[in-house]
Amino acid sequence: MKIAVIGTGYVGLVSAACFAELGHEVYGVDIDEEKIKKCKKGESPIYEPGLQEILQEGLRNGRLSFTTDLTEVLPNVKIVFSAVATPPGEGYKADLKAVFTVAETVAKHADHDLVFVNKSTVPVGTGKECEDRINEVLKERGVNYQIPVVSNPEFLREGMAVSDTIMPDRVVVGVNHNEWAQNLMEDLYRPITRVGKPLVFMSRESSEIVKYASNSLLATKISFINMLTELTEKTGANIRDVARGVGLDTRIGPRFLHAGIGYGGSCFPKDVKALLATAEEHGISMDIVEATDKINARQRKRFFKQITDLLPANANVGILGLSFKPKTDDMRAAPSLDLIPELIEKGHNVKVFDPAAMKVAAPLLPTQVTFCKDALEAVKDADSVVVLTEWDEFRGIDLIQLKNDMRGNDLFDGRNIYEPEEVREAGLEYHGIGIR
Numbered sequence: 419m420k421i422a423v424i425g426t427g428y429v430g431l432v433s434a435a436c437f438a439e440l441g442h443e444v445y446g447v448d449i450d451e452e453k454i455k456k457c458k459k460g461e462s463p464i465y466e467p468g469l470q471e472i473l474q475e476g477l478r479n480g481r482l483s484f485t486t487d488l489t490e491v492l493p494n495v496k497i498v499f500s501a502v503a504t505p506p507g508e509g510y511k512a513d514l515k516a517v518f519t520v521a522e523t524v525a526k527h528a529d530h531d532l533v534f535v536n537k538s539t540v541p542v543g544t545g546k547e548c549e550d551r552i553n554e555v556l557k558e559r560g561v562n563y564q565i566p567v568v569s570n571p572e573f574l575r576e577g578m579a580v581s582d583t584i585m586p587d588r589v590v591v592g593v594n595h596n597e598w599a600q601n602l603m604e605d606l607y608r609p610i611t612r613v614g615k616p617l618v619f620m621s622r623e624s625s626e627i628v629k630y631a632s633n634s635l636l637a638t639k640i641s642f643i644n645m646l647t648e649l650t651e652k653t654g655a656n657i658r659d660v661a662r663g664v665g666l667d668t669r670i671g672p673r674f675l676h677a678g679i680g681y682g683g684s685c686f687p688k689d690v691k692a693l694l695a696t697a698e699e700h701g702i703s704m705d706i707v708e709a710t711d712k713i714n715a716r717q718r719k720r721f722f723k724q725i726t727d728l729l730p731a732n733a734n735v736g737i738l739g740l741s742f743k744p745k746t747d748d749m750r751a752a753p754s755l756d757l758i759p760e761l762i763e764k765g766h767n768v769k770v771f772d773p774a775a776m777k778v779a780a781p782l783l784p785t786q787v788t789f790c791k792d793a794l795e796a797v798k799d800a801d802s803v804v805v806l807t808e809w810d811e812f813r814g815i816d817l818i819q820l821k822n823d824m825r826g827n828d829l830f831d832g833r834n835i836y837e838p839e840e841v842r843e844a845g846l847e848y849h850g851i852g853i854r
């Protein structure tokens with residue numbers, strides 16, 4: 419099927435390349451000329467395992483192409499996906515400017531019936547508003563093309579985005595009384611349903627809520643275990659043992675019970691806050707979600723305070739990991755963006771290393787930061803080393819060499835990736851979260 423994906427960011431580019439990989443003919447569209455230039459050359463503008471390979475394969479077999487001009491591709495397609503960003507706007511409400519711009523642009527230039535699919539994370543009611551705006555434009559043009567709006571939220575995890583898209587747990591599609599649109603979505607996702615993955619249809623409103631509910635529930639699991647770290651620290655219990663004991667209950671499950679510095683990234687913080695903004699708009703309180711957000715902020719502050727309280731004046735600090743999680747260069751709402759400026763402001767010297775995110779991070783961090791070629795260079799002569807991202811290569815670091823290369827002996831493990839005993843045996847002081 420011929421489709422267009424508007425917005426070739428973390429979600430749009432992965433979706434476009436995966437749909438092409440699954441046999442569809444896909445046009446990726448973005449207003450960012452640099453991004454499109456790179457995509458056309460087969461260079462992924464983001465770091466995402468496996469993406470560059472399928473991007474190049476799509477270009478090679480001709481099923482994937484890119485343009486900055488939507489009008490060029492619109493006459494050819496049956497489905498238009500919108501995967502533009504929906505960042506936090508006023509009062510943390512999702513900023514829908516880009517979504518509405520795309521919907522209205524499609525309506526302005528459409529010359530046949532097509533389905534408009536919102537892949538972006540949007541508050542409940544946005545699909546209806548898009549449809550109203552589209553119909554308004556079509557009316558002004560004096561044409562009566564059918565452009566139903568469908569909701570198809572994205573659940574991919576950065577770092578696993580390609581496999582999550584090709585083999586998702588489920589695909590959720592919200593369609594309101596439109597058999598034609600539903601059939602087209604069924605055809606589009608056939609390569610995925612054929613391997614047994616569920617395609618779940620529901621109303622557009624339910625589908626829009628599913629996305630916020632999923633992210634907020636996952637964030638709640640993280641905040642719940644993080645909440646308990648304060649108690650385990652005070653009582654000498656071990657949060658890893660607690661999480662294991664709790665998570666082995668099949669009703670609960672072990673995932674998202676890993677205590678640490680709290681969630682970051684482009685989705686959880688913004689989606690939790692946006693759900694709260696939606697609740698407020700509807701005069702509803704969501705106490706659990708509110709607590710999730712508060713605990714997350716407190717967890718980060720608590721850890722940072724432990725670090726800064728222990729540092730001598732003008733200390734050397736080695737930071738391992740900048741991105742909000744491993745296997746991505748995404749720096750949105752990454753803890754490093756809060757901690758590093760605070761350390762610099764307090765007069766400390768900061769050396770950093772991240773396997774993928776340094777290029778993206780450089781313009782976002784103070785100019786005094788030193789970027790290093792590897793982890794050992796970042797920890798050289800450090801009074802304290804702080805692990806902010808659980809990249810695999812940090813797990814396997816030689817702790818004895820780390821100790822020998824440092825000036826001090828404090829290791830702050832923001833992701834609880836080390837065994838405290840092993841760290842101590844290497845002559846280091848261990849500072850984990852909810853664990854001694």
Ligand SMILES: NC(=O)c1ccc[n+]([C@@H]2O[C@H](COP(=O)([O-])OP(=O)(O)OC[C@H]3O[C@@H](n4cnc5c(N)ncnc54)[C@H](O)[C@@H]3O)[C@@H](O)[C@H]2O)c1
Binds near residue numbers: 429430520572
């Ligand atoms: N990043 C994730 O892990 C993830 C996961 C699930 C859902 N989402 C949701 O997906 C949406 C997109 O997120 P993202 O991380 O891919 O954002 P992104 O910022 O990486 O990408 C958005 C892209 O849209 C482009 N764009 C903006 N306005 C445009 C326009 N008018 N026409 C064409 N292109 C335009 C931008 O140039 C950019 O390349 C958001 O709603 C987000 O919440 C993201």
